[in-house]
Amino acid sequence: MVVAAQAPVAAEDVWIPSACSMCYGTCSILGHRVDGVLTKIEGNPESVLGKGRLCGKGISGIMTLYDPHRLNKPLRRTNPEKGIGVDPKWEEISWDEALDIVGEKLRHVRQDDPRKLFIQRTTTNTSSRTPWQVFGWAFGTPNSWVAGGGLHCGNGAHLISGIMHASWSVVPDFQYCNYAVYFGASKGHSAGHASCSNMGMAADARARGMHMVVVDPICNFAGAKATEWVPLRVGTDAAIALGMCHTLVHELRLWDSPYLKAKTNGPYLTGPDGRYLRDAATNKPLVWDTQTKSAKPFDAVEPEQMALEGVHTVSGLECPTAFERLKAHLKPLTPEWGESISTVPAATIRRLGQEFGREARIGSTIEVQGRTLPYRPVAAIAFRGAQGHKNSVYNFLAVDLLNELVGSADMVGGCLGFNPSCHGHPETGRPHYIPYADEDGLMITGIWMAPHLPYPMHEPRMPETMSLIDLYPMTMMSPLMASSDQEEMWQRFDLPYRPEVLLNFGCNSLLSVGNAETVAKTLKRIPFIISIDLFITEFSEFADIVLPDCSYMEAHDSRPNFPFIFNLPGGMGEWCWPVKQPVVEAAGERRESSELLVELADRIGIREDLNEGYNVSMRLAAPFRLERDKRYTYREICDMELKSNFGPEHGLEWFKQHGVIKWPKKPEEVYWRHFENVRVPIYWEFLIDTWEQANALAEPRGWHIPREYYSPLPSFLPCVSHEETSEQHDLYAFYYRDAIHTNSFTMENPWLDETAQLDPFSYTAAMHSEAGRRKGLKDGDWVWIESVKGRRIRGRVHLTEAIHPEGLGIAACAGHWTEAQPIAKGKGVFINDLLEVDMEHSSPANLNLDLCVKVGVTRCDGEWS
Amino acid sequence: MALVTIKLFGMLGAMAGTRDLQLELAEPAHLRDALDALEARFGPEFRQRIMRNPRALQTYLRIFVNETEVTDLDTVLQINGLPTEVSLMLLPAAEGG
Numbered sequence: 035m036v037v038a039a040q041a042p043v044a045a046e047d048v049w050i051p052s053a054c055s056m057c058y059g060t061c062s063i064l065g066h067r068v069d070g071v072l073t074k075i076e077g078n079p080e081s082v083l084g085k086g087r088l089c090g091k092g093i094s095g096i097m098t099l100y101d102p103h104r105l106n107k108p109l110r111r112t113n114p115e116k117g118i119g120v121d122p123k124w125e126e127i128s129w130d131e132a133l134d135i136v137g138e139k140l141r142h143v144r145q146d147d148p149r150k151l152f153i154q155r156t157t158t159n160t161s162s163r164t165p166w167q168v169f170g171w172a173f174g175t176p177n178s179w180v181a182g183g184g185l186h187c188g189n190g191a192h193l194i195s196g197i198m199h200a201s202w203s204v205v206p207d208f209q210y211c212n213y214a215v216y217f218g219a220s221k222g223h224s225a226g227h228a229s230c231s232n233m234g235m236a237a238d239a240r241a242r243g244m245h246m247v248v249v250d251p252i253c254n255f256a257g258a259k260a261t262e263w264v265p266l267r268v269g270t271d272a273a274i275a276l277g278m279c280h281t282l283v284h285e286l287r288l289w290d291s292p293y294l295k296a297k298t299n300g301p302y303l304t305g306p307d308g309r310y311l312r313d314a315a316t317n318k319p320l321v322w323d324t325q326t327k328s329a330k331p332f333d334a335v336e337p338e339q340m341a342l343e344g345v346h347t348v349s350g351l352e353c354p355t356a357f358e359r360l361k362a363h364l365k366p367l368t369p370e371w372g373e374s375i376s377t378v379p380a381a382t383i384r385r386l387g388q389e390f391g392r393e394a395r396i397g398s399t400i401e402v403q404g405r406t407l408p409y410r411p412v413a414a415i416a417f418r419g420a421q422g423h424k425n426s427v428y429n430f431l432a433v434d435l436l437n438e439l440v441g442s443a444d445m446v447g448g449c450l451g452f453n454p455s456c457h458g459h460p461e462t463g464r465p466h467y468i469p470y471a472d473e474d475g476l477m478i479t480g481i482w483m484a485p486h487l488p489y490p491m492h493e494p495r496m497p498e499t500m501s502l503i504d505l506y507p508m509t510m511m512s513p514l515m516a517s518s519d520q521e522e523m524w525q526r527f528d529l530p531y532r533p534e535v536l537l538n539f540g541c542n543s544l545l546s547v548g549n550a551e552t553v554a555k556t557l558k559r560i561p562f563i564i565s566i567d568l569f570i571t572e573f574s575e576f577a578d579i580v581l582p583d584c585s586y587m588e589a590h591d592s593r594p595n596f597p598f599i600f601n602l603p604g605g606m607g608e609w610c611w612p613v614k615q616p617v618v619e620a621a622g623e624r625r626e627s628s629e630l631l632v633e634l635a636d637r638i639g640i641r642e643d644l645n646e647g648y649n650v651s652m653r654l655a656a657p658f659r660l661e662r663d664k665r666y667t668y669r670e671i672c673d674m675e676l677k678s679n680f681g682p683e684h685g686l687e688w689f690k691q692h693g694v695i696k697w698p699k700k701p702e703e704v705y706w707r708h709f710e711n712v713r714v715p716i717y718w719e720f721l722i723d724t725w726e727q728a729n730a731l732a733e734p735r736g737w738h739i740p741r742e743y744y745s746p747l748p749s750f751l752p753c754v755s756h757e758e759t760s761e762q763h764d765l766y767a768f769y770y771r772d773a774i775h776t777n778s779f780t781m782e783n784p785w786l787d788e789t790a791q792l793d794p795f796s797y798t799a800a801m802h803s804e805a806g807r808r809k810g811l812k813d814g815d816w817v818w819i820e821s822v823k824g825r826r827i828r829g830r831v832h833l834t835e836a837i838h839p840e841g842l843g844i845a846a847c848a849g850h851w852t853e854a855q856p857i858a859k860g861k862g863v864f865i866n867d868l869l870e871v872d873m874e875h876s877s878p879a880n881l882n883l884d885l886c887v888k889v890g891v892t893r894c895d896g897e898w899s
Numbered sequence: 900m901a902l903v904t905i906k907l908f909g910m911l912g913a914m915a916g917t918r919d920l921q922l923e924l925a926e927p928a929h930l931r932d933a934l935d936a937l938e939a940r941f942g943p944e945f946r947q948r949i950m951r952n953p954r955a956l957q958t959y960l961r962i963f964v965n966e967t968e969v970t971d972l973d974t975v976l977q978i979n980g981l982p983t984e985v986s987l988m989l990l991p992a993a994e995g996g
C-alpha cells in the first residue's frame with residue numbers, strides 16, 4: 035500500500051511588513067514567519083521603498099538573524115591587557131550586573147564632565163540614529179561619530195548636497211533625465227540610499243534611453259551599465275568637471291541666465307577683497323540693477339533686472355559680479371588642463387561639456403501635473419568616489435557647478451536632491467519642511483539628518499570637541515576620533531579633557547576607519563569601552579563590557595526611513611512612511627538597544643533630558659509630546675511619533691498591521707526649487723571669513739590651515755598620493771563599495787560570502803591587465819600591496835581591462851581576523867589597513883580622509899604564494 | 900518684573916550644574932534678556948556654546964517658550980502675567996554615511 039506524504043499543517047503562517055537593515059538603504063520588506071520561525075524575506079510591493087524589489091543582501095538577512103555566532107548574553111572582559119589579537123577572556127554576566135557596571139560608569143562620567151563620553155555608532159542600521167543622537171544630547175556630550183561612515187563618504191557629498199540641494203544626496207531625475215554624468219557614484223546601480231528603489235528607476239531610465247556617462251577609475255556597477263565609461267586618474271574628478279564648465283562658459287558661452295539670476299548668488303557684487311558688497315543700511319548683498327544702473331540690495335531688484343555679468347563701478351570701486359569671478363576663474367581651466375591632471379583626453383572632456391550643454395535644452399519647459407516648469411533633462415552627480423579625497427569639497431562642488439550653470443538643479447529632468455521639501459500628509463500637514471533663505475538670500479535646508487546643519491556654518495572657535503569640528507566648521511566627521519596625531523592636536527588646541535568612556539553601537543572601527551594599528555592605539559587610551567552589537571567584532575575585542583543587541587528582525591522603529599532626504603526615492607511618485615517591527619521574538623537575552631538607552635537614562639538620572647530630546651528630535655506635537663518625568667518604553671515613544679504625524683488612529687499598532695502609509699507627491703514639493711525664493715552659492719564667499727577666523731586661531735598654536743582650500747571657487751588640489759614620486763609605488767590603490775557586501779558587517783553572512791567568492795572582484799584587487807603583465811603577474815596571483823609609508827597587505831589580484839591603467843581597485847572593507855566570525859575571517863583584501871589616519875591625509879577644509887594610496891605591488895612568494 | 904522659569908537640558912544643564920532655575924527680568928522681557936541673564940550667571944562660555952556668531956544662535960540649539968519653538972531673540976517672554984517657561988537644549992550631533 036502506498037501512503038501519500040502529508041505536509042504538516044502550520045499553526046501560524048504570516049507575512050510581517052518591516053524594514054531591512056542589511057545596509058542603510060532600508061528597503062521595505064515582508065518577513066514570512068511560519069510557526070514562529072522566519073523562513074523567507076521578500077521586498078514589500080506595497081511600499082515605495084523598493085516597490086517589492088530586494089537585493090541579495092536583503093534576502094540573505096535570514097542567515098544573519100539565525101547565525102549561531104550571534105551574541106546572546108552580556109559579557110565582561112577579564113583580561114586587562116588589550117590589543118589586536120589579544121584574547122579578552124570573556125565571562126558571561128547577568129544583565130543586572132552589566133547594567134550596574136555600565137550605569138555606574140556613565141553616572142560618574144556625567145557628574146565629572148559629560149564631554150568625556152564618546153559615542154560611536156554604525157550608519158548601517160538607520161534605526162539607531164534617533165535613539166543614539168537623543169541619548170547623546172540628553173547626556174550632554176558633543177563627541178560622537180559613525181566611524182568610517184561620513185569620514186569616508188559624506189563629509190563632502192552630504193555637506194555640498196545640503197548647501198546646494200537641501201538634501202543628503204543627489205540623483206538624476208530618473209523619470210525625465212536624458213543625459214546623466216556620474217562622477218565616482220553608483221546611484222541606482224549598487225547599494226546605499228534608497229538602493230532598490232533607485233535601481234528600478236535607473237533601469238527604467240536606461241531602457242527609456244537615458245544616456246549615462248560614468249567617470250570612474252573602475253568600470254563596475256554603474257560603469258558596466260553605462261552608455262560610456264570614462265576612466266580617470268584616481269581623485270581628479272574636479273579637473274574634468276571644471277574642464278567641462280570651461281567648455282560651457284568660454285567655448286559655447288552657454289548658461290541659464292534666468293536661473294543663475296534668480297536661484298544663485300551669481301549676480302551678487304563683490305569687492306576687491308572678494309567679499310560681497312553690502313548695503314550700508316541693511317547689510318544685505320548688493321546686485322547691479324540694469325534699469326537704474328545702480329547697486330541695490332538683492333531683494334530690492336527683480337531677478338531679470340539684475341546684471342549677471344560684468345564689472346560695475348560702485349563708490350569708486352570696480353566690482354565684478356560673483357558670476358563674472360567664476361567666468362574668470364574658469365578661463366585657464368581648459369579641457370587640455372583637465373587632461374594633464376586626469377589623463378582623460380581633452381577632446382573627451384570637451385565633447386562631454388558640449389553634450390551636457392546641448393542636452394540641457396536651456397529655455398525649454400514641460401508640463402507636470404498641470405504645472406509648467408523648466409525642463410533641464412541633464413544631471414551631473416557625484417558621491418563617495420569623487421569626494422573621498424583631500425580635495426573632497428572642490429571635487430564635489432566642481433561637479434555640481436555643471437548643474438548650476440545649465441539650471442538643472444532640482445528642475446524637471448535635472449539633478450535632484452532627495453525630497454527636501456515636504457508639505458505633509460493631507461490629513462495632518464505633517465511632517466512639514468521646506469528650504470528657506472537666510473539674510474543673504476542663501477538656502478538653509480528645511481530638514482537634516484542631524485541638527486548640525488551644512489549651512490549656515492558657525493564661526494570657527496577654539497575646540498570643545500574631540501573632532502575639532504569647532505575649528506573646521508565644514509566638517510561632519512573627523513579623523514581625530516581615531517587618528518595617530520589626535521593627542522598632539524588636542525594638546526595644540528588645549529582640549530580640556532580626554533575621553534574616558536566609549537559607548538559603541540554596531541561599529542567595527544578597527545576595520546572601517548583606516549589602518550588598524552593606529553585605531554587600536556587610540557582605543558587603548560580610552561579607559562572603559564562598552565560595545566553593543568550582534569557579534570563579537572575586532573572592535574569588541576577592545577571592549578570591557580559587551581551587550582547583545584537585537585537584530586533588525588527583532589526590533590521596533592517608528593522612523594526607519596525618515597528623514598525622507600536619506601532614503602525615499604526622489605522624483606514624482608508617492609511619499610511613504612514605513613515602520614520596523616519584530617518579525618520574530620528576540621532569542622537568548624538580546625535586548626533592543628533603543629530600550630536599553632531608556633533604561634540607562636533612568637539609571638544615570640537623565641530621564642527628563644531624554645524625554646525632552648525625543649520631543650525635540652521627533653518634533654512631537656501636543657497631545658503627543660512626552661511628559662518629562664514619565665517613564666516611556668521606546669515602543670511607546672514610537673507610538674507617540676506616529677500619532678503625532680498621522681493622527682490618533684495611526685499609531686504603532688495600525689502601522690504593524692498595514693506596514694506603510696502613503697500619499698501622493700506634488701510638483702511643488704518635488705520641483706520645489708522653481709517655487710521657493712531661495713538661492714544657492716556658486717561663489718562660496720563665506721569661506722573667506724571662515725578661513726581667516728580659523729587660521730587666526732590656528733597660527734598662534736603653530737598650525738597652518740592652507741588658504742587654497744577656502745577659496746570661494748573650486749579648483750583641483752592634489753591628494754598626497756598625487757605628489758608621491760617613488761617609482762616603485764606606481765599604482766593608485768582605492769576602494770569602492772561592493773554591491774554584495776555592506777561595509778565590514780556582512781562578510782559573516784554565509785550566503786553573501788559564497789556569492790562574493792564566486793564574484794571575480796569582491797575579494798580581489800583589480801589591476802589593469804597591461805599593468806599586471808608588466809609586473810609579471812597572472813590573474814589570481816597572490817600579491818603584496820605596499821604603501822609608501824611601508825604598510826603592507828596581502829591579496830589576490832584580478833587582471834581586467836575595466837580599470838584605469840594606474841588604478842588598483844579594491845572592494846572595502848574586508849579582512850576580518852577575529853575567531854568570533856569564522857565565515858568572515860581571512861576573506862578579501864583589507865585596503866583600509868593602508869590608509870594613514872592623520873591630519874596630513876585629511877582635507878584641510880572638511881577633514882575628509884583621503885582614501886587613495888600610492889602603492890607598489892609585488893608577487894607573494896614562499897609561504898604566502 | 901517678569902518671572903521666567905528656565906529649563907536647561909543635556910549639556911547646558913550638566914555644565915550649569917542645574918536643570919531648573921528662575922529669573923526675574925524687567926518687563927517687557929525678551930528672549931535676549933533671558934540669555935543675557937544666563938550669561939551673567941554662568942559666564943561667557945555659556946553664550947559661546949549657544950551662539951553661532953555674535954548675532955545668531957547655533958543652528959543646533961533649540962529654544963522653546965511654553966513648548967513653542969522660537970528662534971527670534973526678540974521673542975516676548977511674558978504676556979499678561981502668565982507663567983513662562985523657557986527651555987534650552989543643545990543638539991550637538993553631526994551625521995555621516
